[in-house]
Amino acid sequence: MDTSKDLAEQNLIAKILEAVGTDLLKAEQIFAEELQTDQPVIRDIHEHVSRFRGKRIRPTLLLLTADACGGINHNHHVLAAVVEMIHTATLVHDDVLDDAETRRHVATVNSRWNTETSVLFGDYLFTHSFHLASSLDSTFACRKIGRSTNVVCEGELTQIGERGNLDLTEERYFEIIDGKTAELCAVSCLLGAHYAGCTAEETEALEQFGRDLGSAFQIADDILDIMGEETQAGKSLGSDFYKQKMTLPLIRLLRQADPADEEVIRGLLANPSPENWEKLAPYIQEYRVIDSARQTANEYATSARAHLAKLPASNSRTILEELTEFAIQRSH
Amino acid sequence: MDTSKDLAEQNLIAKILEAVGTDLLKAEQIFAEELQTDQPVIRDIHEHVSRFRGKRIRPTLLLLTADACGGINHNHHVLAAVVEMIHTATLVHDDVLDDAETRRHVATVNSRWNTETSVLFGDYLFTHSFHLASSLDSTFACRKIGRSTNVVCEGELTQIGERGNLDLTEERYFEIIDGKTAELCAVSCLLGAHYAGCTAEETEALEQFGRDLGSAFQIADDILDIMGEETQAGKSLGSDFYKQKMTLPLIRLLRQADPADEEVIRGLLANPSPENWEKLAPYIQEYRVIDSARQTANEYATSARAHLAKLPASNSRTILEELTEFAIQRSH
Numbered sequence: 302m303d304t305s306k307d308l309a310e311q312n313l314i315a316k317i318l319e320a321v322g323t324d325l326l327k328a329e330q331i332f333a334e335e336l337q338t339d340q341p342v343i344r345d346i347h348e349h350v351s352r353f354r355g356k357r358i359r360p361t362l363l364l365l366t367a368d369a370c371g372g373i374n375h376n377h378h379v380l381a382a383v384v385e386m387i388h389t390a391t392l393v394h395d396d397v398l399d400d401a402e403t404r405r406h407v408a409t410v411n412s413r414w415n416t417e418t419s420v421l422f423g424d425y426l427f428t429h430s431f432h433l434a435s436s437l438d439s440t441f442a443c444r445k446i447g448r449s450t451n452v453v454c455e456g457e458l459t460q461i462g463e464r465g466n467l468d469l470t471e472e473r474y475f476e477i478i479d480g481k482t483a484e485l486c487a488v489s490c491l492l493g494a495h496y497a498g499c500t501a502e503e504t505e506a507l508e509q510f511g512r513d514l515g516s517a518f519q520i521a522d523d524i525l526d527i528m529g530e531e532t533q534a535g536k537s538l539g540s541d542f543y544k545q546k547m548t549l550p551l552i553r554l555l556r557q558a559d560p561a562d563e564e565v566i567r568g569l570l571a572n573p574s575p576e577n578w579e580k581l582a583p584y585i586q587e588y589r590v591i592d593s594a595r596q597t598a599n600e601y602a603t604s605a606r607a608h609l610a611k612l613p614a615s616n617s618r619t620i621l622e623e624l625t626e627f628a629i630q631r632s633h
Numbered sequence: 634m635d636t637s638k639d640l641a642e643q644n645l646i647a648k649i650l651e652a653v654g655t656d657l658l659k660a661e662q663i664f665a666e667e668l669q670t671d672q673p674v675i676r677d678i679h680e681h682v683s684r685f686r687g688k689r690i691r692p693t694l695l696l697l698t699a700d701a702c703g704g705i706n707h708n709h710h711v712l713a714a715v716v717e718m719i720h721t722a723t724l725v726h727d728d729v730l731d732d733a734e735t736r737r738h739v740a741t742v743n744s745r746w747n748t749e750t751s752v753l754f755g756d757y758l759f760t761h762s763f764h765l766a767s768s769l770d771s772t773f774a775c776r777k778i779g780r781s782t783n784v785v786c787e788g789e790l791t792q793i794g795e796r797g798n799l800d801l802t803e804e805r806y807f808e809i810i811d812g813k814t815a816e817l818c819a820v821s822c823l824l825g826a827h828y829a830g831c832t833a834e835e836t837e838a839l840e841q842f843g844r845d846l847g848s849a850f851q852i853a854d855d856i857l858d859i860m861g862e863e864t865q866a867g868k869s870l871g872s873d874f875y876k877q878k879m880t881l882p883l884i885r886l887l888r889q890a891d892p893a894d895e896e897v898i899r900g901l902l903a904n905p906s907p908e909n910w911e912k913l914a915p916y917i918q919e920y921r922v923i924d925s926a927r928q929t930a931n932e933y934a935t936s937a938r939a940h941l942a943k944l945p946a947s948n949s950r951t952i953l954e955e956l957t958e959f960a961i962q963r964s965h
Contacts, residue, residue, distance in 0.1 A: 340787060342794040394752050417793045420726050420752055425786040427756065431763045432779025440767045443775045447764025454757040455672060461749045462674040 306630065313627055316620050321364040324373050328360050328381035335382065335433050336426075346410060346422050350389060359384040359489045362514070365624075366493030366507050368617035376437055376496040383434045383442070384489045387450060390426035391457070391481075393419055442492060449488040456480015460546065467555060467570055469547040475516070482522075483515030506611040513605035514625050520598040521632035523548035524591055528632065542581070543573045549597060550590040557588050598629045638962065645959055648952050653696040656705050660692050660713035667714065667765050668758075678742060678754050682721060691716040691821045694846070697956075698825030698839050700949035708769055708828040715766045715774070716821045719782060722758035723789070723817075725751055774824060781820040788812015792878065799887060799902055801879040807848070814854075815847030838943040845937035846957050852930040853964035855880035856923055860964065874913070875905045881929060882922040889920050930961045 318325070336347050360381035367377045393410055397419045410419040427450070434442045460477045463469050490511030494504040526541045527550055541548050551570065558566055566584055569577040585591060605625045612618050650657075668679050692713035699709045725742055729751045742751040759782070766774045792809045795801050822843030826836040858873045859882055873880050883902065890898055898916055901909040917923060937957045944950050 338787065340791060340794075343787065343790055390756075394756060397748070397752055415793075416729070416748070418790065420729055420755075421786055421790045421793060423752075424722075424726060424755070424759065425783065425790060427759050428779060428782035428786055431775065432783055435767075435772045435775035435779045437772065440769065440772050440775065443763065443767035443772060447760060447767045450760035451757065451764055454753055454760055455670065455675065458675055458750065458753045458757065459672060461747075461753060462672075 306633075309630070310627065313620070313623055316623070317361055317365070320617055320620055321361065321368060321373070324364045324378060324381070325357060325360060327378040328364070328385065331379055331382040331433070332385060335386070335429050342418075343422075343425070346414065346418065349408075349413060350393060350410060350422070357385060358518075359388050359485055362486055362511060362621075362624075363489040363493040365617045365621050366490045366511075367497040369612050369615050369621060370494045370497035370499045370503065370507065372497055374496065376442075377493060379433060379437060380442060380489075380492045380496065383430045383446060384485060384492070386426050386430035386433065387446070387453075388485060390423045390430065391453060391485075393423040393426065395457075397423070441495070445488055445492060449484050452480050452484045454480075456484065463547070465545040467547060467567055469552060471549070471552055474547065474549060474552055478516055478519040478523075479512070482519040483512045486515030486518070487512035503611060506608045510605050510608035510621070513601045513608065514628060517598045517601035517605060517625065518628040520549055520594055520601065521629050524550060524594050524598070524632040527551075527585065528591065539578045542570070542578055545570070545573060549594040550585065553590045553593050554584060554588050557590065558584065562587075595629070595632060598632065602626065602629050638965075641962070642959065645952070645955055648955070649693055649697070652949055652952055653693065653700060653705070656696045656710060656713070657689060657692060659710040660696070660717065663711055663714040663765070664717060667718070667761050674750075675754075675757070678746065678750065681740075681745060682725060682742060682754070685724070689717060690850075691720050691817055694818055694843060694953075694956075695821040695825040697949045697953050698822045698843075699829040701944050701947050701953060702826045702829035702831045702835065702839065704829055706828065708774075709825060711765060711769060712774060712821075712824045712828065715762045715778060716817060716824070718758050718762035718765065719778070719785075720817060722755045722762065723785060723813075725755040725758065727789075729755070773827070777820055777823060781816050784812050784816045786812075788816065795879070797877040799879060799899055801884060803881070803884055806879065806881060806884055810848055810851040811844070814851040815844045818847030818850070819844035835943060838940045842937050842940035842953070845933045845940065846960060849930045849933035849937060849957065850960040852881055852926055852933065853961050856882060856926050856930070856964040859883075859917065860923065871910045874902070874910055877902070877905060881926040882917065885922040885925050886916060886920050889922065890916065894919075927961070927964060930964065934958065934961050 336343075338344060338347075363381045363384055364373055364377055367373045396410065397416055410422055431443065431446070434446050437443075456477050456479065459473075460481060463473065463477070487508045488511070491504055491508040494507040499507065523541065526548065527539065529538050542551070547570075555563060555566055555570070562584060566581065569581045602625045606622055609618060609621055609625075668675075670676060670679075695713045695716055696705055696709060699705045728742065729748055742754055763775065763778070766778050769775075788809050788811065791805075792813060795805065795809070819840045820843070823836055823840040826839040831839065855873065858880065859871065861870050874883070879902075887895060887898055887902070894916060898913065901913045901916075934957050938954055941950060941953055941957075
């Protein structure tokens with residue numbers, strides 16, 4: 302465990318809570334009120350799921366963006382709950398897809414209850430997020446959220462379709478992470494900016510910021526999946542390898558390896574096992590593909606910061622810059 | 634196969650197509666346009682799913698209601714596509730829940746592709762239906778559809794939670810079918826009426842009509858599941874029995890049986906097998922629970938028609954009355 306990294310993270314969290322902590326709480330209340338129900342089984346699952354919801358990155362982005370763009374209002378609290386609810390729905394369904402038993406050290410819904418319940422509870426969260434979005438005055442948020450969730454699902458469907466395809470191109474990989482991760486970050490920032498009364502130009506810059514940050518974040522996640530940090534991410538090591546999901550380091554490894562190595566690496570990737578995971582490690586080191594992926598994550602982070610620079614300086618803008626830095630530092 | 638029943642059905646379908654056939658086609662076009670995609674895998678699944686979509690009951694209800702209430706406009710075509718898309722999403726997810734291999738004699742998405750694809754494709758349909766609903770001018774439809782889909786999911790979650798509970802009460806059964814079937818019929822009629830410019834009172838009557846019709850329809854379906862008609866419904870005989878879903882005839886069977894019979898019946902219901910299904914048949918006959926359930930379906934149909942009577946007479950109103958009659962006649 303790297304203590305200086307932990308300290309930096311705690312420091313950042315403290316700054317976020319100081320800036321938008323009460324707003325995050327208001328969003329949390331709206332989230333809970335929307336899901337209030339008489340059905341005990343639904344209450345149980347909801348309570349259970351809230352234990353693995355994690356860092357509230359999307360509502361945090363939405364609220365910080367709103368603050369940096371002119372101020373947070375009630376629409377933002379509602380929308381922060383909406384994006385968090387959509388993200389939670391995708392987590393619940395992801396765990397069905399991955400047949401995962403734990404997330405953040407907590408049993409998943411499908412291992413604690415069953416697949417049926419996971420599918421329906423994910424649907425329940427999806428439909429509630431739309432219901433909540435439709436409580437605003439205009440259809441703007443519904444349209445944006447509708448479109449974004451289409452893109453998220455399309456990204457995930459593509460990822461499933463490409464599982465086991467060792468010849469996945471970088472272009473296709475970027476398409477997938479744009480859908481499954483960057484899109485929801487992008488729309489969070491867009492909604493934060495729009496409902497704070499930003500200009501169309503600023504709103505677009507913020508959407509781009511969210512998109513680049515999301516991609517940087519996902520690449521860092523894919524690196525962490527190879528490098529470890531079991532305790533921090535609460536995920537198993539090499540899970541992408543075992544699920545035959547080709548991530549940026551692995552795509553580059555195959556592309557850069559000389560023909561003899563490439564053949565061996567293909568064999569290892571095609572037959573995921575603990576022994577083959579061990580055998581893969583020296584190749585990952587030799588071809589320095591982690592550094593190369595980090596470099597790409599850095600480029601996304603730099604681009605994200607350039608979009609932010611279009612806003613006037615403010616405390617929340619500074620925190621968004623630090624969040625961008627943190628997204629990639631995690632993988633170092 | 635009962636030929637007179639088939640003729641009546643064909644006759645009704647011909648009347649529906651004459652009244653709203655071009656509108657159903659327009660809704661179909663909007664449905665297809667909304668799902669247009671570059672991703673070949675999504676195109677394939679969409680094409681496949683359209684083969685088991687069935688009778689378009691919900692869009693038909695929406696359009697006939699609109700016509701009976703003053704006239705069909707573009708909003709209705711969009712909303713007819715929306716309710717059909719939501720219904721299709723629930724079918725795709727139901728097949729995951731039931732682990733079904735065929736629906737209407739066509740392989741389900743999870744047997745043809747896999748569970749992951751079914752879950753994501755269902756989500757994809759859900760998010761597209763919301764996106765489509767948000768293309769209208771106001772948030773009215775989004776709010777109504779958001780709320781209805783919440784109720785649908787809650788009904789299905791309750792059904793899953795109650796599976797295997799032989800002591801399910803009638804009250805709870807009616808709650809479940811209200812959520813899983815009646816709610817979407819109710820909102821279809823509500824939207825048809827509202828966007829045709831009906832009064833609030835008429836709109837509420839139409840919503841109640843849809844709700845009662847949906848319940849009548851579901852009870853008839855539950856009877857058919859016991860009585861057969863494999864070829865027409867495209868479902869397997871006794872599937873509720875095998876999945877330990879307590880339906881109205883089975884609930885009444887347990888309640889009405891004398892103590893000795895009740896014990897035997899409990900044993901059969903608790904251990905679903907082809908032999909036990911055979912053994913159950915004489916009890917179902919003896920206690921006349923099919924007639925009793927039919928009687929309840931009739932009461933719902935009568936109530937549905939009473940709500941319809943609040944509208945001025947019209948060709949579409951007559952067809953809605955006949956549709957109500959057909960919903961229960963199927964089970965005779």
